[in-house]
Structures are given as structure tokens and as C-alpha cells.
Amino acid sequence: MNRKRQIEIWVGVFMAIGFAALFLLAMKISNLGTAYSGELFHVTARFDNIGGLKTKAPVTIAGVEVGRVQEIRYDPDDFRAVVVLGIQGQYLGKIPDDSFANILTAGLLGEQYIGIDPGGSEDMLGEGSEISMTQSALVLEKIIGQFIFGKKKGSGTE
Amino acid sequence: MLNLLGGWGLQALTRLGRAHLLLLPLFRGLTEILRRPSLLVDQLYSVGVLTLLIIGVAGLFVGMVLALQGYNVLSRFGGDTALGFMVAASLVRELGPVLTALLFAGRAGSALTAEIGLMKATEQLSGLEMMAVNPECRVLAPRFFAGLLAVPLLAALFSCLGVLGGWMVGGGLLGVDQAAFWNGMQDGIDFNDDIINGVIKSLVFGFVCTWIAIFQGYDCVPTSEGVSRATTRTVVHSSLAVLGLDFVLTALMFG
Amino acid sequence: MEQSPADNREEPLVRIRGLRFRRGERWIFDGLDIDIPRGGITAIMGPSGTGKTTLLKLIGGQLAPDDGTIEVDGRDVHALSTTGLYRLRMRMGMLFQSGALLTDLSVFDNVAFPLREHTRLTESMIRKLVLLKLEAVGLRGARDLMPAELSGGMARRVALARAIALDPTMIMYDEPFAGQDPISKGVLVQLIRQLNDAADLTSVLVSHDVAEILQIADRVYVISGGRVIESGSPTELAESGGEWTRQFIHGLPDGPVPFHYPAPLLADDLLQGAVC
């Protein structure tokens, strides 16, 4: 019976370690632990070009994450991308509605995210409101293309 | 020659059929296990606890190697902040489930086959039948469910210790920024896409490896040579099945 | 135990009629008829490889015959449902040639095994029963040993204790004397007789140990070539002087039961080797 008890203890230890590992995977290694799980409110923004922006990309104000990109779709009526931002409930009514949404890049080749520059309006963004002032992503190829094209043109007229 | 090939194919097919027929009593044995959980506990010891050490050590070292190699590549273009993400992603998505399953097949699967094969060779299984005890429910099913439960837990442990090993080498030895290591990892690894899929993978691998091991033991020729051949077959078939299934699952999940 | 439809003392417990069974191309049994009466020790004798073990497995329902019927207590074994077969097996003990003890359990747990599987007795009741059964085979002191620590004779006695744990109506012994020294043979002979008489068991004993069989059997069947070639009480057999029986009882190497496995003539075989 003693051995039986020992086996039971070891199996208990095994199960505990296993489930602890699963828990750590979820909370420490994946985004589940960092994900904001409270109330969100939704704001849309339209961009001419979103570049490499992906859903779940961070939304920041002054570099502090306040939300995440929830949905990206294309609106065929005005040929623009519609981006739905999920912003943490604590900022409801605290972001002016003339704020400016930029698509920025972390580092030279890093991931793209949305930075919001607060405006000066008295009215605040609420559920379902839209940010009208947006700045599209800087697409590196385009800039390089313009640069090369412009130079070629210059040398061609010479 | 064609005759030989046909005969071989037929044999393989009947064996495949028998393996699938075995699944039914295995799942029927679940009621027996729910009635007496101690059956499962005993098997979890030999299948899980005894495999813990090799899985832990392997996970730690794989993580350390990943960090070394990853750092070499990433630091060339200044991406060493992505080290945490790279280590964790390779572990959680691929190496954790796959290597755990391979080690499990070698450590626990072969032992299962040998044990069941010897029980058959020494008439213990026949003896159970004559005592009106169904060996499929009483002997095979607890081993099967123990394997099914143990492999995902072992794979999770493998990945966790791998990340720990990667962090020790990356943060400690190579001087990668610790906060960047963890933040990059947590931003990059998605719970649904990566963790859940990894767990699903290891569940599938656990199912297949344990099933193969049990079937090979139960179906072996009851002689010492038969048992040894069955043991080898368990390791070979399990490894091939894991690698093949990994490709299919990866294509389905991340493709 | 439950009342059976044919619980008639005159009816044989096991009735085998026209049994045919084959392994591959070879017919192991080809029209076997055997009656095993209740309450006695019936011995089935035959040289190695005649299918004695196979016969016991057929009676226990582990193998299915190609033709013919086996009835135990009036029920056709191979027409039973799985649950019916398992219920029947609870009333049959079988002692395997190797003992077939579960090697990962101690002697005590081995004997307790059928009780724990099939009854809802408390641990203390099980303990009492197990100790009684072990006492019956004289191994109460060995209860904490593991099967690997037992001699062959002891393992067989433990297996015997396990076989009688559920108080079966019938017990089948597969070559209980094979490979035993004379003393353990004597012990086993006595045990089998005692158990049979004390518990009103029906015993089926498969063996080729002539001396022991003649000592304890009430009825003997000699099988060879897939059929019964002689049957009767031991004294009848000894007196009948049948050719087969004489060969068997006196251990003559050749006679109706050939010493050689079927083969071409030796000279042909040897010459063939030389030609090639």
C-alpha cells in the first residue's frame, strides 16, 4: 500500500506540473496574459492605404497602448480601407474627436501599428464614432519608387 | 513478385483494420476507468511520471540551442529583440509537440508495446479472459487514456522549459534585452492560433503514438522475437506517423 | 450460483459433439466427442501437440470451432453473447500451463484480483477470502512475494488459488505436472484431489503424465490424431491393453503414435541434399 501511495503522489505531481506548464503557456508566453479583457468601445478610421497593418496590431496614444486593431475591411464605395479599433473602456469620452490616426512602423522593418495624436476638440470619441483625419502607411516601395522615378526623369530631361 | 506484394499489402490492410477495430473496446473501457480512476493513475505513473525527466532535459536543451542559433541569425540584421518570439514560436508550434511525441514513442510507447506483448506471450491476457475480465477494457484502455492525457501535458512542459532555456541563454549569456525578449514573445504568440493549435497537435500525436504502441503489443506474435519486432515497429511507425501528421496539421492550421 | 436449465446430476457438465477445428491447413480436431461428468476428475491425455491446450481454450470460448458444438451446463458456449460467455467463465477456473500470474501484482493481489473485479466485497472480506484460498494451497506465508520470486510449482499453486477464488463449478488444469519435481507433483496431485472433493468441483485435467493421471483421474480420454482413441476409468484402460494406450502408458517411442513428425523418407531427404 505504501508503494501505491507513492505512485499517487508522483502522479499528482506530474499532473500539477503539466497543468502549470499549460497555464504558463497561456498566460506568460502567449498574448492571453497581456490581452485587455475588460470593456472595449469601437472607433472606425478610414485609410487610403494601410500598408502591412494587421488585426491585433496595437493602438497607441503617446506610445502607450490603449487598444488593438479589431477588424480591417475594404469599402468598395470610396476605395478605402476601413479599420475598426477596439479601445479600452477607461478611455471612453477622453479622446477628442478631431484626433489624428497614423499608421506607423516600429523600427525600420518592424510591425505596423496605429498611433493616435489627440486633437483639441471639446467633443470626445464614443462608441461607433469615426476618426476623420488619418494618415496612410508609409509604403517603403512607393517612396523608393518615387525616388528612383524622380531621378530617372531628371536624368532623362538632361 | 506481384503475388508477394499483393500478399504484403493485404496483410497491411488487415492489420490496419484490426487496429481500428481495437478503438471501439478502448473507448468502451472509458466507463470502467471512470468507475475506477486508480486504473488510470497507475498507468499515468509509468507513461507520464517516468517520461518527465527526459522530456524536461530535452526541452531545456532544445530551447538553449534555439536561442544560440536564432541569435546568430537574427543579430545579423539587428533583429535580436525578436529572439523570444522566434524561440517560443518554434517550440509552441512545432518542436514541442513533435519532439515530445518522438521522445514519448521511444520512451513510453516502446515500453507499452513490450509490456503488453509480454503479457500476451506469458498468457496473462488469456488468463484475464478466462477470469471473465476483458483485457481490452481492463489492460489496454487505461494505458491508452493515460497516454492520451500525458502527451499534451508533457508537450506543454517541453515548450515551457524550452522557453526557459532560451531565456537563460538569450537573456543571460547573449545579453538580449529581457523586456524585449518577453514582450516580443507575448505580442507574437497568439493564444488561439499558436497555443491551442499546439495543444491540438500534441493531443493528436498522443492519440496516435499510444494507439500504435498498444496495438503493436496486443497484435504481436507472442514470442520473444515477436515482441522485440513489435517494439521496433512501434517506434518506427509512431515516428513516421508523427512527422507525416505534423505536416498535414501544420498545413491545415497555419497554411 | 444461478440455477441452470439443465441442472441435472446425470447430465454431463461438458458435452462435446463432432468438434472440428483447424490451424492453417492442419485439422487439430476432426470429429471429437467427449462427455465430462459432473463432480469428478476427468483426464484428457495425449502426446504433446495433439491440441490439449487448444481443447481447453475451445471449452472456455477463447477459440471458436470450425464445426461441432461444445455445451457447458446445457448451453452452447459459442452461441452465447459476450456477457453470457463472461458470466459462464466466472464459473470456470482455468490453470494455465505457465500459471499466467499477473507479473506486476503480488501473490496476494493476484489471488484478490478476480474478487476485486467481480465482487463488491469489502477489503477486509477480500483479505479473509484470499488468505483462506492461499492457505488451501499452502502458500499463505508467500502472500507478499512477487510472481518472479516464486518457483514454478509455487506459481502454479498460486494460480490455483486464484482459479478457485470465485468458487467455480468447474476447473480446468493445463498440464499441471509438466516440469515439476516429484515432490511438487505429489503436492499438486493431492491438492487437485482435495479441492475436487471438498468443493464438489468438476475438474478437467489435461496432461501426459501417465502415473499421476492414473492415480487421481476418475475417467480418462486418450486423444490422438484429432479423435478420442480410447476412454474409460484408469483401471479399464490399463486392462484393455489397447495398442495406443499401451504405447502411451509404457512410454514406447514408436507405435500407433509416431515418434516422427510426418516427413519424407530419411534416405530421400539426405540424398536430395547431396544432389543439389
Ligand SMILES: Nc1ncnc2c1ncn2[C@@H]1O[C@H](COP(=O)(O)OP(=O)(O)O)[C@@H](O)[C@H]1O
Ligand atoms: N497460435 C497458433 N497458431 C498456429 N498453430 C498453433 C497455434 N497454437 C497451437 N498451434 C498448433 O496446434 C497444435 C496443438 O497445440 P496445443 O493445443 O498447444 O498442443 P498441446 O497442448 O497438446 O501440446 C500444435 O501442433 C501447434 O503447432
Ligand SMILES: [Mg+2]
Ligand atoms: Mg499445451
